[in-house]
Amino acid sequence: MNDGKTAGKPRIGAMELLATGGFACFFGWMFVSYYWLFAVFIQDVPVAERDGIQLFVFAGMALGYLALHFAGKSARFDPFHLPVLATGAVLALLLPTTAVLLDLGVAVPATVLCAVNLGAGLGGALLTVSWLDVGSRIRLQSLPRFTSLSMAAGGALFALAALVPESLQPVFCIIYAFLSVGLLRFAGERGEGNADAPPAGSCKNTWEFTREIEPSLVAFGIVFGLTFVYLFNSGSQDVLVGLLFVVPGAGIIAALAFAGRSVGITVIQRVLLCITVLACLSMPFATEGVQLACSCLVVASWAAFVSVNYAFIVKKGMHRWDTPVFRQAPARLVFSALGFLVGWAVATGMTMAYGAHSDAFMIVRLCMAFALVVVVMLFFPSAEHHAPDGTAADGLSGPQPVVPSNLTEKELFERRCAAVAELYQLSPRETDILKFLAKGRNAAYIQSKLTISPHTVKSHIYSIYRKLDIHSQQKLMDFVEEFPVEEQQK
Numbered sequence: 416m417n418d419g420k421t422a423g424k425p426r427i428g429a430m431e432l433l434a435t436g437g438f439a440c441f442f443g444w445m446f447v448s449y450y451w452l453f454a455v456f457i458q459d460v461p462v463a464e465r466d467g468i469q470l471f472v473f474a475g476m477a478l479g480y481l482a483l484h485f486a487g488k489s490a491r492f493d494p495f496h497l498p499v500l501a502t503g504a505v506l507a508l509l510l511p512t513t514a515v516l517l518d519l520g521v522a523v524p525a526t527v528l529c530a531v532n533l534g535a536g537l538g539g540a541l542l543t544v545s546w547l548d549v550g551s552r553i554r555l556q557s558l559p560r561f562t563s564l565s566m567a568a569g570g571a572l573f574a575l576a577a578l579v580p581e582s583l584q585p586v587f588c589i590i591y592a593f594l595s596v597g598l599l600r601f602a603g604e605r606g607e608g609n610a611d612a613p614p615a616g617s618c619k620n621t622w623e624f625t626r627e628i629e630p631s632l633v634a635f636g637i638v639f640g641l642t643f644v645y646l647f648n649s650g651s652q653d654v655l656v657g658l659l660f661v662v663p664g665a666g667i668i669a670a671l672a673f674a675g676r677s678v679g680i681t682v683i684q685r686v687l688l689c690i691t692v693l694a695c696l697s698m699p700f701a702t703e704g705v706q707l708a709c710s711c712l713v714v715a716s717w718a719a720f721v722s723v724n725y726a727f728i729v730k731k732g733m734h735r736w737d738t739p740v741f742r743q744a745p746a747r748l749v750f751s752a753l754g755f756l757v758g759w760a761v762a763t764g765m766t767m768a769y770g771a772h773s774d775a776f777m778i779v780r781l782c783m784a785f786a787l788v789v790v791v792m793l794f795f796p797s798a799e800h801h802a803p804d805g806t807a808a809d810g811l812s813g814p815q816p817v818v819p820s821n822l823t824e825k826e827l828f829e830r831r832c833a834a835v836a837e838l839y840q841l842s843p844r845e846t847d848i849l850k851f852l853a854k855g856r857n858a859a860y861i862q863s864k865l866t867i868s869p870h871t872v873k874s875h876i877y878s879i880y881r882k883l884d885i886h887s888q889q890k891l892m893d894f895v896e897e898f899p900v901e902e903q904q905k
Contacts, residue, residue, distance in 0.1 A: 434549050439566075439568035443573050443588075443591040447587065453514075453528075454654045466766050469759070480746075483540060487618060495548075499541070507592040508589060510531055514585040547741070564665070566718055567664075628750075634754065635787065636754020637761070640756065646714070659711075660718070665721075668683075690712055694710070695784035696784055699774075699778070732744065832853060832895060849891075852879070
């Protein structure tokens, strides 16, 4: 979750707090829209048909990510432009508005329900990508906290909406949508780190398929999709209980982030793999109550999985590519969405053929648990691959750089700067400027301290960025702070 060392406990700034609230509203909207409203408002529809209608939500999400990937190739596309945000708001309001009509007794054809679900999925993809881009504008160390706390709070907002009278539940969903889009508009214009973020018009085609990541995302997604259908087919009460486990699932990641604990994303995903597989293997041999408990564990694993992977996607983009996150993230997210879609589709087919909770359904779950293990064994990324810069071990405890314990912070800082300067062949003057930049000093301050011209300062800064292949001061500060001194000086 962090990137190579025990993280400190950075304070929560005003913009991070605002962004967390807005992203939480998005999650609250998503949980209510995708998993709750139709479980409550179309109970008279046969289970298999309801599964088929809801399938269009997840088809819409996959299509949305794919569309955003291609839209991001255009320098003119910006999800924070008012027309794009307005489109996202309209799409987000489709499902709760339809639920209001259903509550009023209006007959809505199944084809219209499918179209509404498809639109909701498209809107969800757009808002997810936009909020992850906002996440790239806050402090690097705050990202796991931002994604996990937002999801946990979103789970709490879902519980609030689900526990009010039925007639008010769509209203709560509408409020969450308006708040999320409104705060997204504000955060998109004023997010911290805007000066360091790549320009919106930068649209380098940087994504390429990696066998270490995408197959695992698809496999996990399939298992999660199967589990959510089980809850969806079990009735609204089971849906409520199951989704409440989003809170502890994401909450554990948030607690680690708040505590400043460094635990590798590969470690977390292996733990989640064990929990998910054991839960799936236990279900065919358990009572109905235990089956529900196992499904709840899988939901908790899903929440933790999404939290750490969202943070990873943003961090990877910030370290590796000179292009905004909203242009990079969709290509990665589409694989998780496709996996979830496949899992939901398989479960829907089994429901149509054999019933909601048949033995055949359980056999499919066992097969997918086995397939998940095989995929992870064959393709699971190493710690090196999961590192944001692709070179060092990941952190939320992977391998840590060894540094002498008797060094002061100032001595450690000097050693790191010297190591960076030696490795990247910086000149003595560039080394001096590197130290100022790594402390957060601006060009005017450096000019004053070193008594050199503004042009000279800018030329040296450009040269440093070029040699380190870094494009902002914030990234340089993170790079120096996390530089593995002893490993590079052996």
